[in-house]
Amino acid sequence: MYSNSILDQIKADETLGAGNFLYKLRDIVGDVTEQSLFLDTAYVDHTGTARDSLSVEDILTLADGLANWYLEKGVSPKDPVALFFEDSVTYYIHFVALTSIGAIPTHLNPFLKLETAVEFIARTGACIAMVDDAHIALREQAAIPVFALDEIQIPSGDRKKPIYTHHNDDPVMLVHTSGTTGFPKAVRSDHLPMAYGVLKQLKGNVGTRILTALPHSHGSGMTILMSGLLRGAKMLVQTKKQPESMFAAIQKFQADMVIAFPKTFVDMCRFDLTKVDLNCVSYWLAIGDANHEAHVKKLVQFGTHVRKGIEHEGSVFIDNLGSSEISYAAFKKVHSLYETDYGRQVGTTFDWMDVAILDEGGNVLPENEVGYVGIKGPCLTKGYWNNTLLSEKNRLGGYWLSGDLAYKSSDGKYYHMDRVTDRVTTAEGPLYSCFTEELVLANFSDVFECSVVGIHSNDGRQKAVMAIELAKDATETIEKIGERINQLLEDRNVPKIAKFVADDPVNFVGVTGKRLKRVMREEITLDE
Incomplete structure (x- = not known):
């Protein structure tokens, strides 16, 4: 883990953001050759070498080579480039390469049907697409050049161009939504907004050995890797999310923090957890939808955590409610053996977020009345890429609508009731x-x-x-x-x-x- 002095330097660099943070980290730290990322699925580089761990220096070297290759293919600043791989760290390495030349990595959900992927790419205006063997069929239907990973020929020599200079509002990623309510949308994430929550929470009391089982094609997967690497944590990138694989990985890596979408935790709770060794875990972090009390209580009974210098029995479950459009999260709620306030309570907002409960006309509702969740804040998206109409329909009363229904209680806590599309009339x-x-x-x-x-x-x-x-x-x-x-x-x-x-x-x-x-x-x- 990096010292507070280094963390202060990171936070003080006003040019640091999602588009250059790893290069900036090397400038500040100097020696970044220690292995930081550990992989349950090996990364095979352009030479055919399989790597099961990577240092920051390794990632930057790989990214520099890929950047040169992308430049040879005519990719220039602000060009979207579609990435369609199986869930792996490959998304991340190409993200670093593309942002380093000012291009916009456009991540596709690995599980998209082919016809949906073709339409998604067309809507984003991507100039080329990169695929692995599992998605090579895209080449037959896409209207743009499609390259396979094993076709990459890295040019010899150093970087052809210096690291791109991002402004705070330059786009650095198009994040796919889940498609829960319809066709997946391409959410614009910008240089500073995508990093804002990470930088604000950089000194937070979180894990030192982090297992991340988030989907690595998603923006949340990118921000968690950003957070861990900037703090100097050791991270295991977990692609096998079945409960048995999760249990084995937690024990082998001795993870003190496990991060995933709620579904992964629900699947784990189907097992008898008393027969699994989870005592190394101090923190569980769920990102996305709010989690149910019944499942949270099963997890927090294991492990220990330290609060105010004192070790306490049981782990902590951090429930961060957010969405692809927020880059980080809007609400935070911490659960432990000592907490009793559940009942869909999602806690309070992060300090930098402005949240209001609105009626259909955009007026702020009184306490304890259910309405639409409206959000303002520095980490919020500017909208959906190439879809101004849909972006404007998601704005009301000066707020961005998260798609949730909630109410605010008299003590300032928020309670999540439903998704707008799921309310039953x-x-x-x-x-x-x-x-x-x-x-x-x-x-x-x-x-x-x-x-x-x-x-x-x-x-x-x-x-x-x-x-x-x-x-x-x-x-x-x-x-x-x-x-x-x-x-x-x-x-x-x-x-x-x-x-x-x-x-x-x-x-x-x-x-x-x-x-x-x-x-x-x-x-x-x-x-x-």
Whole structure:
């Protein structure tokens, strides 16, 4: 880990941002030859050498060579370049190379269907595309030149051009959204905004041996690598996200911090965690959607953490609610064995974020009223690339709409109720699916996981359907549990569920591997 003196120098450099941070780090630190990134899937360089670890110096050397190759192919500043690889550190190394010449790496979700990838690339205006063997079929359909990794011939000699000088608002990445609500969007991330949250939190009390299982094609994967490398942490880039692989990697690497999207943690919780050694973990960090109490409580019972110089039993679960458009996160909530405030509470905002709960006209709502989450802040996107109309439709009252519904309590805490697209408009009133799922998981131990969607009925309204994945030791049937769930909802003045269906981890899953409510709405029918 780097000293506070070095961290102060990093924070003081007003030219440092996402587009040059690794080069700036070498300028400040000097010797960056110690191995920093450890890989569960080896990176094969242009010589055919497989590397299972990399230093900052290694990354920069590889990036310089790739930068020269991209220049030979005619890539120039502000050119989007599409990257379509299997989940790996390859995205990151090409990100460093492309930003060093002022180009804009355009990351595609590795699991996109081919026709979606072709359309996504066309919408971004990418000048060329890079693929690995798994995505070589893109060459047959894309309207731009497509190069395979094994076709790269690195020119000899040093860098052909100096490191590109970024201004704070220069675009440095087009981040893909998950496609949860429709066609994936290309979110613009800029030089300083993408790094802003990382730099503000640089001295935060977080891990020294970090396992990151985030999707490495995503902007969150890039910012976490930025954060760890700038702090001098050792990082394991984990591409195998199945629970058994995660458990083995945590133990072998002795990770004190594990970072992932919520789905990875939910999958881990399907196992008997008492039979796994997780005692090395002090921090769990989830990025993206808010996590459910039932799953968080299973993880924090293991390990220890230090707070104010005193070691405490149990680990800490840091829940950062954000989105692709925010670059970092808007809300933060810390859970431990000693915390009791759950119930969809997502905590408070980061100091640099301005959050408001808005009505449909863009007016700020009073406390305890559910409305649209509006966000302002220095790490916010300028909009969707090549889509001004959609960008403007996501602005209301001077705020960017996150797509969430929430309320602010009288004590300044925020409570997440639902995604706007997932709210169910029943004849009895609105049913907030995330809130309802939280209520069920907290009160019915026989339910391991559940998802609520609204299905259009013959009367023009929606009716709520709940897909239930039973716990392995469940003693009741879904029918019996459903009766008790509806009694609880009635007692809480929440509209009832019209239909219960059985679920399992592979049902209703989209190309991201995440259960998509959009898919559920397409596949589930009502009995009318």
